[in-house]
Amino acid sequence: MVQDRKAAERETRKQLILQGALTVFKEKGLEGATIDEIARAAGFGKASLYYYFSSKEEIFNALLLQGWQILWRDLEEVALASGNPRQLFIAMLKRIAELVNADRPLYEFLFFAPRSFRAEEIQNGEWKAYQTRLYNVLLELIEQGVKEKQFPQMEPKIVLQALGGLFHGLVFWGADRTSITEDEIAEMLDKILQRN
Amino acid sequence: MVQDRKAAERETRKQLILQGALTVFKEKGLEGATIDEIARAAGFGKASLYYYFSSKEEIFNALLLQGWQILWRDLEEVALASGNPRQLFIAMLKRIAELVNADRPLYEFLFFAPRSFRAEEIQNGEWKAYQTRLYNVLLELIEQGVKEKQFPQMEPKIVLQALGGLFHGLVFWGADRTSITEDEIAEMLDKILQRN
DNA sequence: TTTATTTTCGAACGCTTAGTCGAAAACCTA
DNA sequence: TAGGTTTTCGACTAAGCGTTCGAAAATAAA
Numbered sequence: 163m164v165q166d167r168k169a170a171e172r173e174t175r176k177q178l179i180l181q182g183a184l185t186v187f188k189e190k191g192l193e194g195a196t197i198d199e200i201a202r203a204a205g206f207g208k209a210s211l212y213y214y215f216s217s218k219e220e221i222f223n224a225l226l227l228q229g230w231q232i233l234w235r236d237l238e239e240v241a242l243a244s245g246n247p248r249q250l251f252i253a254m255l256k257r258i259a260e261l262v263n264a265d266r267p268l269y270e271f272l273f274f275a276p277r278s279f280r281a282e283e284i285q286n287g288e289w290k291a292y293q294t295r296l297y298n299v300l301l302e303l304i305e306q307g308v309k310e311k312q313f314p315q316m317e318p319k320i321v322l323q324a325l326g327g328l329f330h331g332l333v334f335w336g337a338d339r340t341s342i343t344e345d346e347i348a349e350m351l352d353k354i355l356q357r358n
Numbered sequence: 359m360v361q362d363r364k365a366a367e368r369e370t371r372k373q374l375i376l377q378g379a380l381t382v383f384k385e386k387g388l389e390g391a392t393i394d395e396i397a398r399a400a401g402f403g404k405a406s407l408y409y410y411f412s413s414k415e416e417i418f419n420a421l422l423l424q425g426w427q428i429l430w431r432d433l434e435e436v437a438l439a440s441g442n443p444r445q446l447f448i449a450m451l452k453r454i455a456e457l458v459n460a461d462r463p464l465y466e467f468l469f470f471a472p473r474s475f476r477a478e479e480i481q482n483g484e485w486k487a488y489q490t491r492l493y494n495v496l497l498e499l500i501e502q503g504v505k506e507k508q509f510p511q512m513e514p515k516i517v518l519q520a521l522g523g524l525f526h527g528l529v530f531w532g533a534d535r536t537s538i539t540e541d542e543i544a545e546m547l548d549k550i551l552q553r554n
Numbered sequence: 555t556t557t558a559t560t561t562t563c564g565a566a567c568g569c570t571t572a573g574t575c576g577a578a579a580a581c582c583t584a
Numbered sequence: 585t586a587g588g589t590t591t592t593c594g595a596c597t598a599a600g601c602g603t604t605c606g607a608a609a610a611t612a613a614a
Contacts, residue, residue, distance in 0.1 A: 168590085175591095191476055193389060197572060207593035209574080218572065278474070280387055327527015328520045364560085371561095393602060403563035405604080414602065 176214050179204045180225050188267040192278045222279065223287045229272045230292035236261060241299050247307035254300065255329060273330070297322070372410050375400045376421050384463040388474045418471065419483045425468045426488035432457060437495050443503035450496065451525060469526070493518070 182204025186195045197218055201208045215221045240257045241250065262269040276293075279285060304321050307313040313321065378400025382391045393414055397404040411417045436453045437446065458465040472489075475481060500517050503509040509517065 191474075193474070194476065196570085201593095208572090209593050209595095210591075212573070213591065216573095278387075278389070280390065323527050324524045325527075328524040331519050331521075331523015331526065392600085394600095397563095404602090405563050405565095406561075408603070409561065409563095412603095 172214070175206075176224070179206065179211060179214055179221065180228065182206075183221050183225055184267050184271060187271055187275070192275060219281050219283050222275065223284055223289070225271060226275065226284070226287060226289040229268055230289040233258075233261060233269075233272065234292040234296060237296060237299075241303075246312060247303045247310060248312035251300065251303040251307060254303070255325075258329070368410070371402075372420070375402065375407055375410055375417065376424065378402075379417050379421055380463050380467060383467055383471070388471060415477055415479050418475065419480055419485070421467060422472065422480070422483060422485040425464055426485040429454075429457060429465075429468065430488040430492060433492060433495075437499075442508060443499045443506060444508035447496065447499040447503060450499070451521075454525070 179200065182202075183195065183200045185203045186199045190196075190199065197211060198208050200221070201211050204211075211221070215224065237254055237257060240253050243250065243253065245253065276284070276289075301318055301322050304313060304318040308315060308318055308321075375396065378398075379391065379396045381399045382395045386392075386395065393407060394404050396417070397407050400407075407417070411420065433450060433453060436449050439446065439449065441449065472480070472485075497514055497518050500509060500514040504511060504514055504517075
């Protein structure tokens with residue numbers, strides 16, 4: 163069908179635009195990401211963007227949703243694998259680290275951008291459901307792990323909060339960001355989450 | 359002297375403006391913090407602000423510098439107290455937590471805002487020296503602590519990075535931010551930084 | 555009270571940027 | 585090739601915001 167090819171092309175162009183948005187975001191930061199620049203980065207005129215997206219917010223929203231969908235699809239596999247809570251938890255963090263390393267700009271956007279946006283449309287976007295799902299899965303793993311004495315005896319929410327911050331720091335902080343390998347993460351987790 | 363009183367009043371008004379800036383920042387976020395709103399929050403007309411500060415950047419810069427100065431003055435005391443590296447390190451984190459709890463908006467600004475600003479003037483501001491000093495003191499404490507086997511045998515920079523993220527998470531993340539007490543922090547650190 | 559100085563601020567300026575419009579170009583169909 | 589449809593984009597509009605201007609109000613000095 164011609165229809166199909168048309169739709170596919172439209173989708174491809176939308177992806178190009180999202181890609182451009184990501185590029186600009188990476189180079190200029192969230193505030194510096196203007197529609198004009200995104201258009202140029204994607205190889206379109208400014209007005210053309212509005213043929214594919216109805217607003218700047220919609221672009222960011224689409225980026226967030228798509229990113230979280232991919233992230234979740236990937237992590238779900240890990241979550242459903244077999245192993246005890248501790249193993250699964252570490253496996254998930256490792257997988258997140260792998261993904262982040264494979265496409266840093268995307269995940270910086272996914273993890274940082276939501277804090278910066280104040281718009282309702284974005285704060286209550288569809289992507290949020292995936293974030294919540296991930297949070298709950300990790301929380302349950304910790305709850306189980308604590309119950310089975312595989313983690314220190316602590317309030318799971320606090321542990322997750324702390325590990326979230328820790329992981330965030332591990333993966334995104336520091337001057338030379340390439341210096342932290344998966345092995346280091348695993349080793350670090352092993353030391354910090356030691357049985358007691 | 360009349361001169362003196364004048365200078366003091368000028369200083370007081372500058373403080374009012376900084377206070378207003380903080381209020382608006384807290385309510386509207388960094389991007390939403392306009393000169394108009396800051397002026398209104400501080401009880402001045404917009405143009406009056408420029409009688410005290412020459413630009414918006416200068417206002418943020420002054421806020422950062424003053425905040426870090428106060429923070430550092432406070433922490434220096436703790437750093438110079440007696441105790442082994444581990445004790446000193448924990449004491450410093452506890453003190454930071456106390457300070458943050460005492461004036462959350464200020465420290466959110468101090469710790470979050472620098473990431474958002476791209477302006478040279480702010481990125482290379484005087485405040486940065488204090489941040490560096492704090493970083494180095496904490497790093498040395500960890501290096502000493504590792505040497506003396508009071509911390510797990512790990513790369514101090516990584517430990518600090520991780521703890522930075524962790525602490526960040528502990529203090530700033532989560533829905534109900536008041537729920538984390540100093541005691542919990544201490545307990546958490548004790549468990550995580552256990553000797554091995 | 556008069557004059558000089560400091561302080562305040564509404565209004566205007568200039569620039570940036572999200573979003574629109576209308577027409578041209580590219581493409582498809584017959 | 586002719587007519588219709590899809591896609592592109594330069595130019596324009598409108599709004600927001602940092603900054604400046606000029607004059608008025610408040611305060612101090614004489």
